Amino acid sequence: MYFHFLKSSLMEVTLMKKMILLLSLLALLALPVAASGPATDADQLWEYITKVDPYNKWENWPDHKGMQEGVAPHGPLHEVFVNTAGLKKAGWPKTDGTIVVKENFSPDKKLAAITVMYKRKGYNPEAGDWYWVKYSPDGKAAKAGKPAGCIGCHSARAEMDYIMVSDH
Numbered sequence: 001m002y003f004h005f006l007k008s009s010l011m012e013v014t015l016m017k018k019m020i021l022l023l024s025l026l027a028l029l030a031l032p033v034a035a036s037g038p039a040t041d042a043d044q045l046w047e048y049i050t051k052v053d054p055y056n057k058w059e060n061w062p063d064h065k066g067m068q069e070g071v072a073p074h075g076p077l078h079e080v081f082v083n084t085a086g087l088k089k090a091g092w093p094k095t096d097g098t099i100v101v102k103e104n105f106s107p108d109k110k111l112a113a114i115t116v117m118y119k120r121k122g123y124n125p126e127a128g129d130w131y132w133v134k135y136s137p138d139g140k141a142a143k144a145g146k147p148a149g150c151i152g153c154h155s156a157r158a159e160m161d162y163i164m165v166s167d168h
């Protein structure tokens with residue numbers, strides 16, 4: 001009787017162990033999805049940077065605080081924000097999952113456009129794996145993906161991971 005009890009509780013323990021193993025396996029499988037951020041899709045990325053992890057709560061680019069003067073084609077004034085993944089390490093290339101959001105203003109400081117670079121491993125290995133979007137202030141994508149214009153100009157800084165604003 002005692003042995004029978006022992007045996008069945010041992011079996012229960014084994015079953016529990018199996019279940020725990022299975023659950024941790026499932027958790028591991030789910031992890032990459034959670035960690036990899038939004039898809040390379042303009043609407044999903046907009047949802048992400050405005051609701052899931054709002055960019056206006058991020059840090060500015062480290063040596064580029066607040067509103068700064070810029071050059072064409074982005075307009076005379078801008079502010080650059082970078083997410084936690086992007087701040088993880090200084091230098092190049094930036095970490096997978098880095099998102100850089102640049103608010104572009106007109107001379108009278110009205111928000112004119114929002115340009116975004118989102119680094120997603122495997123998306124475009126020939127050009128730093130960046131996904132590019134230009135949004136209107138209300139989140140409509142005017143350009144998205146691998147626009148030749150964005151990549152062509154930013155390629156001048158290919159050795160700095162296509163980042164123009166900073167040497168850091």
Ligand code: HEC
Pocket residue numbers: 069070071072073074075078080100101102115116117132133134143147149150151153154162163164165166
């Ligand atoms: C003719 C050159 C040129 C083109 C075309 C261009 N950019 Fe830029 N971009 C710049 C410069 C220069 C900066 C540095 C900030 C400034 O002066 O405005 C910059 C900065 C940025 C930044 C801030 C991070 C960084 O690289 O410094 C983002 C994000 C960005 N651009 C996105 C885009 C997107 C998206 C497009 C295409 C829709 C685009 N850019 C097209 C020249 C260009």
